Amino acid sequence: MKMENIKSQMRKGVLEYCILNILDKNDAYTSDILKELKEAKMIVVEGTVYPLLTRLKNAGYLSYRWEESSSGPPRKYYLLTDKGREFLKMMDISWADLVKAVNHISKKNIKANKTQPKL
Amino acid sequence: MNKTIDINLAGILFHLDETAYRKLRKYLNAVRSSLQHQEDVDEVMNEIEARIAELLGEKQVHPQQVINDKNIDEIIAVLGEPEDYEDVVEEPVSAKNYRIKKGLFRDMDKSVFGGVAAGFAHYLGMDITLMRIVFVLILFFSHSSFGLIYLLLWIVIPKAKTASDKLRMKGEKVNLDSIVDQVSTDEPINKKKNNLGTKLENSTQEFGQVFARIIGLLIAFITGSILLVLIVSVLSLSSMSDMHIFVVNTPFYEGLNMPFGWLNSIAFVLVGFPVALLFLLGVKMLFPNAKSIGKNIFVIGGTIWFLTLVFAIVKSTSLLAHKNESAKIISEQKELSYKTDTLFLSMDKHLLMAKNNFNSNKRIHFYFKASTDDAFHLQVEKESEGIDVPEAKLKAENILYKYQIDSLQPKLVFSNKLLYPNRDFVQEHEVFVNVFVPNNKYIKMTDGVSNHTYKFYCQGDNLLKNVNGKIICEDNANTDEDWQSDENQENEVIRINGKNVNIKITDDGLDLYTDDDSNKRTHIKIDENGIQINAQKTKRSDSVKLLNQKTNNQ
Numbered sequence: 001m002k003m004e005n006i007k008s009q010m011r012k013g014v015l016e017y018c019i020l021n022i023l024d025k026n027d028a029y030t031s032d033i034l035k036e037l038k039e040a041k042m043i044v045v046e047g048t049v050y051p052l053l054t055r056l057k058n059a060g061y062l063s064y065r066w067e068e069s070s071s072g073p074p075r076k077y078y079l080l081t082d083k084g085r086e087f088l089k090m091m092d093i094s095w096a097d098l099v100k101a102v103n104h105i106s107k108k109n110i111k112a113n114k115t116q117p118k119l
Numbered sequence: 120m121n122k123t124i125d126i127n128l129a130g131i132l133f134h135l136d137e138t139a140y141r142k143l144r145k146y147l148n149a150v151r152s153s154l155q156h157q158e159d160v161d162e163v164m165n166e167i168e169a170r171i172a173e174l175l176g177e178k179q180v181h182p183q184q185v186i187n188d189k190n191i192d193e194i195i196a197v198l199g200e201p202e203d204y205e206d207v208v209e210e211p212v213s214a215k216n217y218r219i220k221k222g223l224f225r226d227m228d229k230s231v232f233g234g235v236a237a238g239f240a241h242y243l244g245m246d247i248t249l250m251r252i253v254f255v256l257i258l259f260f261s262h263s264s265f266g267l268i269y270l271l272l273w274i275v276i277p278k279a280k281t282a283s284d285k286l287r288m289k290g291e292k293v294n295l296d297s298i299v300d301q302v303s304t305d306e307p308i309n310k311k312k313n314n315l316g317t318k319l320e321n322s323t324q325e326f327g328q329v330f331a332r333i334i335g336l337l338i339a340f341i342t343g344s345i346l347l348v349l350i351v352s353v354l355s356l357s358s359m360s361d362m363h364i365f366v367v368n369t370p371f372y373e374g375l376n377m378p379f380g381w382l383n384s385i386a387f388v389l390v391g392f393p394v395a396l397l398f399l400l401g402v403k404m405l406f407p408n409a410k411s412i413g414k415n416i417f418v419i420g421g422t423i424w425f426l427t428l429v430f431a432i433v434k435s436t437s438l439l440a441h442k443n444e445s446a447k448i449i450s451e452q453k454e455l456s457y458k459t460d461t462l463f464l465s466m467d468k469h470l471l472m473a474k475n476n477f478n479s480n481k482r483i484h485f486y487f488k489a490s491t492d493d494a495f496h497l498q499v500e501k502e503s504e505g506i507d508v509p510e511a512k513l514k515a516e517n518i519l520y521k522y523q524i525d526s527l528q529p530k531l532v533f534s535n536k537l538l539y540p541n542r543d544f545v546q547e548h549e550v551f552v553n554v555f556v557p558n559n560k561y562i563k564m565t566d567g568v569s570n571h572t573y574k575f576y577c578q579g580d581n582l583l584k585n586v587n588g589k590i591i592c593e594d595n596a597n598t599d600e601d602w603q604s605d606e607n608q609e610n611e612v613i614r615i616n617g618k619n620v621n622i623k624i625t626d627d628g629l630d631l632y633t634d635d636d637s638n639k640r641t642h643i644k645i646d647e648n649g650i651q652i653n654a655q656k657t658k659r660s661d662s663v664k665l666l667n668q669k670t671n672n673q
Contacts, residue, residue, distance in 0.1 A: 045199025
């Protein structure tokens with residue numbers, strides 16, 4: 001198992017949650033989403049996002065509209081649907097649970113590490 | 120200087136140089152393959168293209184700027200490798216090892232006709248050649264109806280067009296590496312196809328190629344069979360000396376005095392080379408990509424063929440120009456001891472049986488001449504042809520001919536054919552049967568002997584007579600009718616002096632009687648015993664032997 005692989009797997013797992021979160025604040029077109037994800041270092045390359053967006057849209061969590069752009073092609077603006085909002089709430093809970101669980105385990109381990117003398 | 124290619128991404132025009140174009144196309148194809156298992160691949164691709172358009176737009180300083188492959192590299196760096204597009208959430212972690220769902224495609228790269236067999240071979244993981252053999256076998260056992268099924272499959276099964284199609288067809292993993300491999304092997308073909316222009320042209324061309332292949336298959340099959348037959352016959356001829364496949368009426372053999380195998384070898388070269396050429400043409404049409412046979416083989420083969428042809432022409436013309444000599448020998452001469460008036464001649468087809476000998480239906484001739492003494496004489500002559508007289512004589516001696524002298528009746532039986540022991544196609548073999556007839560004596564021809572006489576054909580009873588040294592037909596007033604035929608033994612009714620006269624002719628002789636009751640009628644019978652006359656007037660049965668009496672007065 002490579003470190004890179006695990007990292008990307010971890011990121012990919014929560015990517016959908018991040019996208020839904022971004023769109024929860026306001027509607028965004030693909031490049032905006034990508035930009036935000038990149039800034040947050042959630043993604044390195046953009047490719048990962050495209051199939052995700054389509055899948056979320058097909059699942060009914062997202063919808064989109066076209067907007068003309070002064071520079072370049074017309075832009076596809078994504079927005080969260082009601083179903084998406086509900087889904088996001090559920091994800092919020094499961095994410096909180098996950099963080100809690102991971103924290104719980106890792107803190108315990110840190111404690112354990114502290115009590116044990118280093119070899 | 121570099122060629123530029125205009126492309127349209129999300130409705131915006133870009134000028135790409137050739138390498139950039141190729142790189143981008145390869146990349147997009149690879150991404151599409153990565154997304155194979157995604158729904159709405161086209162939608163995702165549109166979005167990606169729109170993004171590429173946006174990124175390229177940012178890089179362009181002014182709209183006329185040409186995009187080079189470095190720009191494309193930068194974009195790929197931003198978007199990520201095709202593997203990065205794989206949607207991990209749907210596919211479990213073992214993405215690298217997951218089994219590709221194999222697709223059934225037609226393999227046009229390895230096709231003979233539509234690539235159906237090759238496609239099936241890929242799908243079932245079989246060897247292509249083996250699959251073709253299976254297809255051909257099915258075709259044979261299905262009495263060609265499989266051909267129709269094949270056409271149907273051809274229509275139904277899609278062609279493996281893109282690199283990812285080809286990889287899926289082979290069940291190989293679709294990632295950038297494999298696609299790049301695939302694309303680079305495809306490159307020459309793709310290039311060619313692009314140059315050919317529109318899709319329509321492509322498809323008509325494909326059809327034309329298939330048609331050419333069918334024709335090629337036919338040619339190869341026919342000429343291949345001929346070649347096989349030629350080779351087998353030449354090989355077997357060396358053991359079977361009595362067979363002759365090709366060369367029947369050529370003047371070669373006799374004059375050349377060559378071993379017969381030689382003659383066949385010449386014929387083999389003369390026929391075989393053009394057939395082999397046709398065969399190669401057929402194969403070439405069937406497999407356009409097959410390696411051509413070296414020029415040298417053509418040159419050598421052609422030279423041999425030409426020399427053989429020249430040799431054959433020279434030899435045959437010299438032979439034809441050479442005038443054949445003929446010679447006649449007297450094989451037998453005999454005095455016949457019959458004292459009767461009439462000598463019967465007949466023919467029998469069973470006297471000489473053709474087994475291994477060459478059965479020559481050459482001519483047998485009967486000639487009738489006046490005898491110088493009081494006895495019948497028989498002379499048999501044989502005639503043949505050769506390059507010179509001694510050879511002709513030698514051949515004449517080889518002619519087999521047979522006849523029988525009947526010891527009881529005055530009858531000679533001749534074979535209806537002559538045999539020649541060796542192969543001999545050109546020269547004539549003939550047998551002359553000369554019968555010498557004493558003055559005032561008769562020759563009676565039966566059983567087709569008259570068919571072998573030229574000068575002495577008599578209508579009617581085929582009775583000949585020597586009248587003072589001249590052989591003439593002994594004409595009977597009644598012989599215009601079909602009298603003598605053996606099959607037609609019905610009684611002929613002829614009225615003479617108001618009375619019906621029955622005339623019956625059999626092999627034994629002649630029977631004349633009036634149409635009265637059997638004890639009242641006048642009866643004349645002529646047979647081997649002579650002439651019997653039963654006249655009503657005499658009221659007794661008189662049997663008179665009249666050896667030197669004419670028979671035709673009633």
